[in-house]
Amino acid sequence: MVINSYEEIAEFWDTHSLADYWDQTEPAAFEISPELRRRYLVAVEPDLLSRLRQAAHARGVSTESLINLLLEQRLREIESA
Template sequence: MPENFASLEQFWGFWDSHSSADYEDLMEPVEVEIDLTSSKVYLALARDLLSKARTQARKQGVSTETLINLWLQEKLTTLA
């Protein structure tokens, strides 16, 4: 299993053609805390931007919301 992927497309391509069961011997138990009380904020988007985002999300096999959140996170990380 690759330790790193060059892109989300490479990541998705790998897991589309592999099963996590094939790598069970590499897995270690972890403790995870999840805050299920996330908040959402609704923003107005230009119609053409939303249309382009929807097209990209479909190509990448994710929801439009997920894709936009990923894009914002990536951009904000590079600006930090």
Template sequence: MRKNLIPISKATTYRQIAEFLDTHSIVDYWDQTKPVEFEVDIQSEITYYPLASKLSSQVQRVAKRQGIAPETLLNLWVQEKLQKA
């Protein structure tokens, strides 16, 4: 049999852990927790570029007309332009 993945439940899969945590409060198990320290190195997958206000308004109008999000429209346009470069 597989080892429990978290000691406060008998869960042996990540799905079971999620179901357990969705239906139980950590408050009921707080005395079984212990402090830990760890580092997180989050690498952003998004880079932001400034866009002139007038251009931003135009992008929003075109995106709305096409039924897509402005960021999706910009990504498509940049991809098209880069393919031609």
């Protein structure tokens, strides 16, 4: 299976459980570099933030993850237009 986007990953895990694949996993050693991920302070309207939090909760992901997913999807749309 080839995964082309975070959206495809999200769709897969929305309908599957890691418990079904646990025996196929392997330990992985890795380091996370702080330089690879940056935080930006962005003003968000209170109502929009509330909706984002609700949508993230409904999908079982963090608000930050949902925002990144939505930004990536929209940017791809803009770039392909």
